[in-house]
Amino acid sequence: MEAFEQAKEILEGFTLEEAERVISVYACSQCEGNLVMVPSEWNMDTWLVICPDCGNVEQIGRISKTTVAIRNERGVFDFPRAIRALPEFWGSLIKDRKTMLEELGF
Numbered sequence: 847m848e849a850f851e852q853a854k855e856i857l858e859g860f861t862l863e864e865a866e867r868v869i870s871v872y873a874c875s876q877c878e879g880n881l882v883m884v885p886s887e888w889n890m891d892t893w894l895v896i897c898p899d900c901g902n903v904e905q906i907g908r909i910s911k912t913t914v915a916i917r918n919e920r921g922v923f924d925f926p927r928a929i930r931a932l933p934e935f936w937g938s939l940i941k942d943r944k945t946m947l948e949e950l951g952f
């Protein structure tokens with residue numbers, strides 16, 4: 847069976863309006879990258895939403911861009927704690943006591 851015949855059986859696809867909404871609201875659930883829309887091979891009115899790296903959104907799932915943004919913001923706050931937990935790897939980035947006290951004006 848041809849690849850697009852298989853795809854036609856398992857993928858429903860989206861209308862143009864739906865596809866535009868999906869790519870504006872969601873990101874790939876696997877890599878959190880942007881989704882893109884492509885016309886289906888079997889119907890000019892049917893669009894597929896895909897992640898170029900991971901596959902079709904109907905199979906791989908999606909995550910809201912808002913959730914991705916929240917995760918990224920949390921990551922910024924987690925970074926200093928992670929560095930402190932790994933002094934053997936990041937020791938040069940952690941200021942020693944003397945430097946810290948100098949910066950505080952002592």
Ligand SMILES: [Zn+2]
Nearest residue numbers: 874877897900
């Ligand atoms: Zn992806």
